Amino acid sequence: MSHIDEGQLHALLDDALEPGAADTVRQHAAVCAECAVRLEQERGIRARAIAILDLARPRNASIPPFETVLQRAAQPSPERFRLPGPTRLAWAATVILALGIGWLGRDFAPRGDASDALESTQLAEPVTDASAPAPVVPPPPPPPLEAAQEMRAATGAVGGAAAPDTNEESLRRDRAPAAASAATDQMFKTIVQNAQANSLAVARRSQLGRDSALQLQELVVTGQQQTARGAAQQQGSRGGGRGGTGAVAAAPPPQASLPAPVPWEFMDLAQAEQRIGRTVLVIPGLAVDSVGLIQMQGAYRVRLIQRIPGDGVLEIEQSPAPPRQERELMREEAQPLTSKADPAGFFTVTVPRQDVLLTGRARLQADSIRALLNRAR
Amino acid sequence: MSVDWADVYREMYQDVVRFLYRKVWDADRAQELAQETFVRCLKQQPDHARALVFTVAANLARDESRSVLRRKKHLTLIKVESAQQHVPTPAEHTEQAGMQEAVERALSELGERDREVLLLWDAGLSYQEIAAQTGLAVGAIGTTLARARRKLVEAHEQLEGRRNVAH
Numbered sequence: 021m022s023h024i025d026e027g028q029l030h031a032l033l034d035d036a037l038e039p040g041a042a043d044t045v046r047q048h049a050a051v052c053a054e055c056a057v058r059l060e061q062e063r064g065i066r067a068r069a070i071a072i073l074d075l076a077r078p079r080n081a082s083i084p085p086f087e088t089v090l091q092r093a094a095q096p097s098p099e100r101f102r103l104p105g106p107t108r109l110a111w112a113a114t115v116i117l118a119l120g121i122g123w124l125g126r127d128f129a130p131r132g133d134a135s136d137a138l139e140s141t142q143l144a145e146p147v148t149d150a151s152a153p154a155p156v157v158p159p160p161p162p163p164p165l166e167a168a169q170e171m172r173a174a175t176g177a178v179g180g181a182a183a184p185d186t187n188e189e190s191l192r193r194d195r196a197p198a199a200a201s202a203a204t205d206q207m208f209k210t211i212v213q214n215a216q217a218n219s220l221a222v223a224r225r226s227q228l229g230r231d232s233a234l235q236l237q238e239l240v241v242t243g244q245q246q247t248a249r250g251a252a253q254q255q256g257s258r259g260g261g262r263g264g265t266g267a268v269a270a271a272p273p274p275q276a277s278l279p280a281p282v283p284w285e286f287m288d289l290a291q292a293e294q295r296i297g298r299t300v301l302v303i304p305g306l307a308v309d310s311v312g313l314i315q316m317q318g319a320y321r322v323r324l325i326q327r328i329p330g331d332g333v334l335e336i337e338q339s340p341a342p343p344r345q346e347r348e349l350m351r352e353e354a355q356p357l358t359s360k361a362d363p364a365g366f367f368t369v370t371v372p373r374q375d376v377l378l379t380g381r382a383r384l385q386a387d388s389i390r391a392l393l394n395r396a397r
Numbered sequence: 398m399s400v401d402w403a404d405v406y407r408e409m410y411q412d413v414v415r416f417l418y419r420k421v422w423d424a425d426r427a428q429e430l431a432q433e434t435f436v437r438c439l440k441q442q443p444d445h446a447r448a449l450v451f452t453v454a455a456n457l458a459r460d461e462s463r464s465v466l467r468r469k470k471h472l473t474l475i476k477v478e479s480a481q482q483h484v485p486t487p488a489e490h491t492e493q494a495g496m497q498e499a500v501e502r503a504l505s506e507l508g509e510r511d512r513e514v515l516l517l518w519d520a521g522l523s524y525q526e527i528a529a530q531t532g533l534a535v536g537a538i539g540t541t542l543a544r545a546r547r548k549l550v551e552a553h554e555q556l557e558g559r560r561n562v563a564h
Contacts, residue, residue, distance in 0.1 A: 030546070075500050
């Protein structure tokens with residue numbers, strides 16, 4: 021017999037050999053000195069390994085009663101909730117069907133190009149409303165950039181709200197011969213309804229911005245009207261004009277939908293300062309877009325629009341400061357205004373400066389507006 | 398033939414705890430997993446109850462090792478019993494922890510299959526049961542055990558030598 025391999029030696033030591041095989045190994049070890057030595061060596065290794073494993077034996081805890089295991093087994097399983105097999109299959113089929121319908125119905129969804137086309141056809145409406153009464157006299161100060169952008173977005177979105185109706189009819193005509201089944205029709209209706217709902221939601225969101233833009237536009241337009249009217253009166257009485265220069269056109273009456281015009285006069289900065297007899301506070305470094313002037317209760321109010329590079333415009337209204345006591349009250353009341361933007365996203369901050377109250381309005385954080393106003397000189 | 402799980406539980410509980418302890422190295426968690434093992438086995442009527450118990454225990458230990466967060470929620474019963482047991486002094490605890498760490502590291506030096514066979518044998522399984530559990534041939538169990546034991550002894554002596562030098 022050849023020498024015993026270590027596997028057999030360990031099996032012999034573990035008493036894991038069949039009786040016949042164990043006898044054969046023992047007989048060989050009795051006559052083979054080399055295997056006898058190896059058997060003792062492996063016995064030592066085995067004993068050492070057992071001792072090492074015993075070093076990391078858990079403390080000998082008593083066995084918990086079997087009843088605790090039974091109780092735990094009787095408790096509802098914390099496993100995840102699983103639907104029965106047929107229900108799972110039904111759900112899977114439903115999901116696959118829904119995905120399939122969605123994929124097939126993707127052609128029905130309104131596309132961006134369609135809304136763009138509608139936007140271009142309906143964009144003119146508010147612009148004509150605002151610009152119709154504009155006289156040909158002084159070049160009108162351009163409306164703030166945000167206002168123009170908002171008007172564009174608003175008219176586009178409002179126009180887009182009507183798009184699905186048009187699309188519905190045309191798509192119906194195109195699809196009618198091919199897709200006559202009730203399921204397809206239902207799917208079509210759902211898609212169109214969703215598109216309408218989405219467009220209306222966008223339009224509603226934009227409406228606030230549109231209102232704000234129209235207010236600003238209206239401010240500019242009424243100022244132009246007033247300038248023209250003032251120039252015409254002056255020309256009639258004194259044969260010369262001040263403030264608004266150039267030819268005067270008969271200004272059309274303001275539209276009924278607009279509120280009563282505010283008699284703002286627009287002029288350049290030097291003229292405004294000359295008129296009010298004091299310096300108009302301006303934030304240095306920001307281009308002055310327009311200067312408006314209005315006389316109320318014997319005092320002038322100045323409204324400046326200064327352009328903030330990259331951030332739109334800052335509207336600054338300067339009015340004579342009320343007496344100190346009132347000013348303190350006003351300052352306190354003004355604080356809450358700084359923490360919340362109006363629906364158009366503009367923050368308003370009022371800062372008292374010597375005898376003037378500066379009220380700034382911009383799409384900037386209140387702190388930024390306050391810092392800008394404090395730099396005015 | 399129906400399995401008398403109460404008998405199997407009494408006979409195997411400590412072996413399963415020992416087996417699990419060398420997997421998770423947390424005595425309380427090993428006991429909790431041992432109970433969970435029997436809870437899961439109770440719902441079955443296997444031909445070989447011992448084989449099923451260690452299969453379930455090994456799976457639980459594997460899941461446990463995969464878990465990033467070790468749950469420290471213990472059974473109230475085990476807590477009460479733990480409180481009644483001998484609490485080692487800090488010195489004893491340090492020495493015990495050092496010895497246990499050496500064993501843990503020595504075991505980690507073994508190949509996965511060698512370690513599994515060694516721990517199953519130490520838990521009391523026969524060569525046939527270990528073979529059925531691991532998928533190895535019965536004739537290969539002795540050789541695997543011989544290799545695992547030698548590697549464990551060598552790795553442990555090496556670690557202990559370093560530990561003595563450090564002290």
